[in-house]
Amino acid sequence: MTTPESRWGRRGHQARSVVTQDLILDAAEELFGERGIDATSVVDVAERADRSIGSLYHHFDTKELLVHAVVDRLIDGIQTEIDDFFAPNRWEGRPALHIVRGYLRGTLGLDRSRPGYKRIGRELSMMDAETLSRYRGLRQRTGDGLRSLLLTRKDEFGHPDPKTGVRLVADMCTAMVAARVDRDTTPTQLSRLSDEKFVTAMLEAVAAILQIDPED
């Protein structure tokens, strides 16, 4: 697992620097996700990374910088997955409902594989305007991508106003996945279903809204 270089700037001159920095970033991401950023001390992070506090500060000048390094790494990873999803030709010849299914599975998996992502983003967004706008940008681009991709399949829809229909469907998918992943405060009945049954139920609703004949 190599870490992409980002704003914070990797500063190692020896091979072990990379190892230590990765260990620290991994430990920080875990702990921030489990307990929250504020509740995690830099000493906690150093301990889980099996390094001393002095070593940690040799690589990251402040706690704030460490937090940003963790966030940068998270965002870079997610952006890569999103780019992959919207790669040209990826959905060639597939109907709208396949795209929606891929989107639902993808966004569910994305949050599952990064347990701390939501929590860290939320906590940091409360104080840091730049992180907030980066998180928003990520969501924005994802939504835009999904909408324009679906609109290329508008001939499949019976809905009189495809643009409005697609906008609603995209929002609904985003909101429902968010509610499903963030089970703490927004419990829904669909949360009790397995991922696959959840996706199936959503596809039925999407078909009803866009007025697609579900045939597959």
Next chain:
Amino acid sequence: MTTPESRWGRRGHQARSVVTQDLILDAAEELFGERGIDATSVVDVAERADRSIGSLYHHFDTKELLVHAVVDRLIDGIQTEIDDFFAPNRWEGRPALHIVRGYLRGTLGLDRSRPGYKRIGRELSMMDAETLSRYRGLRQRTGDGLRSLLLTRKDEFGHPDPKTGVRLVADMCTAMVAARVDRDTTPTQLSRLSDEKFVTAMLEAVAAILQIDPED
């Protein structure tokens, strides 16, 4: 604004106790909502309430107890509004879409009038299992109430399986309102619309899913 007595127990023996306790609870609710619980010191709270730290500790033994007092007051207030919404005869003679409209407007207003509610609940739920289950219970009862209320109107639906349809619709309303209120991390296109237009768009989707003729 009288505060309902809750678990934490009001302990005043003089008239000014009530005033001070209310001032402290108001200040705490504001600050916890603005900056978060962790980032707010008890001295901050005392200052905004125009009382000394000694006075604060005379009324609330620990910061944890103060936090719980704030949460209790929030939950009690919300429960009251929910009871009001589901009061018998409240929706007599009104069609399903009116109920959904009332629900959407109500839940939107509920979060708007208590800016800190979501944030406080989320932060506290991360560490305190009891608060988590109380928040969940609130949402659970609301969802149950909405579903059973809507099911009494099932003759209006063309949907072949009203129970499934209603479950989906209730979840969708909850998730979409949550996404709209929590604009930080879950931006949606519908967030750009006014509350009224958002409600209208939602009602169209609900009508499509349940297969209701929108006539009103």
Next chain:
DNA sequence: ATTATCTATAGATCTATAGATAATGC
């Protein structure tokens, strides 16, 4: 020679208490 690591600790907060002073109400 340079870079990375460690231990020990200074300095800044933040929660909570002690003890003195002021206000209330039987």
Next chain:
DNA sequence: ATTATCTATAGATCTATAGATAATGC
């Protein structure tokens, strides 16, 4: 006489630094 308030401060964390020791790589 009892309750509420205030000021001052003890004790617990937590971030960040200083300075000594160990490992790396030209």
